[in-house]
Amino acid sequence: MRFAIVASSYHKEYCDALVSAAEAELQGHDLTLCRVPGSFEIPLQVKRLARTGQYNAVLAFGVVWQGETAHAQEILRAVTDALMRISLEEDVPVIHEVLSVKTEAEAWERTSGTLSRGKEGARAALAVAELPNGI
Numbered sequence: 001m002r003f004a005i006v007a008s009s010y011h012k013e014y015c016d017a018l019v020s021a022a023e024a025e026l027q028g029h030d031l032t033l034c035r036v037p038g039s040f041e042i043p044l045q046v047k048r049l050a051r052t053g054q055y056n057a058v059l060a061f062g063v064v065w066q067g068e069t070a071h072a073q074e075i076l077r078a079v080t081d082a083l084m085r086i087s088l089e090e091d092v093p094v095i096h097e098v099l100s101v102k103t104e105a106e107a108w109e110r111t112s113g114t115l116s117r118g119k120e121g122a123r124a125a126l127a128v129a130e131l132p133n134g135i
């Protein structure tokens with residue numbers, strides 16, 4: 001199967017861990033990796049890849065840190081809505097692992113620890129890619 005990953009470079013060490021976990025889980029499949037500057041830039045790249053019709057699923061990886069202002073919530077809401085819209089409009093599974101974190105511990109646990117969202121996202125991509133399409 002063929003998958004694309006769109007990963008943010010913001011909080012890069014955590015995003016790299018998400019990508020590595022997904023790559024390990026998707027071994028043996030065809031993988032394309034695209035980096036974007038921040039999570040806000042993820043949806044456009046996901047859309048560009050999804051509309052090629054070449055991928056069984058597109059995975060979105062980012063880490064949004066809750067700061068002092070509402071910036072993080074604004075990004076997360078926009079990204080979440082956009083990813084759902086792209087998935088439905090392009091009829092391509094989109095996996096949402098743009099994480100919302102408050103602490104180093106939360107970030108580490110979800111990217112490198114036992115709650116690996118990279119692995120979780122990859123498993124979700126494999127599962128949805130095998131669902132019947134158009135029946």
Ligand SMILES: Nc1c(NC[C@H](O)[C@H](O)[C@H](O)CO)[nH]c(=O)[nH]c1=O
Binds near residue numbers: 040063065
């Ligand atoms: N604060 C975080 C950002 N901010 C950057 C935006 O995503 C975007 O690149 C900028 O506003 C230019 O359009 N991005 C994250 O992924 N995580 C954050 O915590």
Ligand SMILES: CC(=O)[C@@H](O)COP(=O)(O)O
Binds near residue numbers: 066069
């Ligand atoms: C700097 C960040 O990661 C981002 O969430 C914004 O933080 P702030 O709201 O303190 O500007």
